[in-house]
Amino acid sequence: DIQMTQSPSSLSASVGDRVTITCRASQGITNNLAWFQQKPGKAPKSLIYAASRLQSGVPSKFSGSGSGTDFTLIISSLQPEDFATYYCQQYNSYPFTFGPGTKVDIK
């Protein structure tokens, strides 16, 4: 199975900050990488697929990059509604696997 790791596991940031979350796969997954946002008690929301493509309706403050084993999610200017947990996920091979999550909270 492909193991996904994320760093940091949590971070504190202020409104307006630029936030960077990294995700690493234990083996190459080309660009078959997605990012999700989840707020407490809610379903995950898809942000990015194919490493860098925004899902329909997702604001452009979110961006993704990377290929192979190393990936990055950037939130360009953090807003109050962005405080949440973010997960990466590989869909290159079965079983699909998620990273452990990065919790973004208010400084």
Added chain:
Amino acid sequence: EVQLVESGGGLVQPGGSLRLSCAASGFTFSDHYMDWVRQAPGKGLEWVGRTRNKANSYTTEYAASVKGRFTISRDDSKNSLYLQMNSLQTEDTAVYFCARGYNSFDCWGQGTLVTVSS
């Protein structure tokens, strides 16, 4: 509007069975792969399994943790996805989400809670 609504969760004893349903609307259900993902209380996300569409013979994939105990099926005439869960264990306690398997998982239901406890 794409909508996925899960149902069927509840409390079940270890060793018991439960069947979850996911009602889909707002898109051509029969065209799409569909997945189940779960989340244990306070934990991260775990993919459970997938059913492909008719064009791909409705074949399925499962996580090792549920293979042989869980079965995913679908009824395209009812726009519905199912998860039959047998031999349930306490570690199966989780919120179960259905998701459309397009561009990874582009749409999710709200989830249904399954609690396995004596």
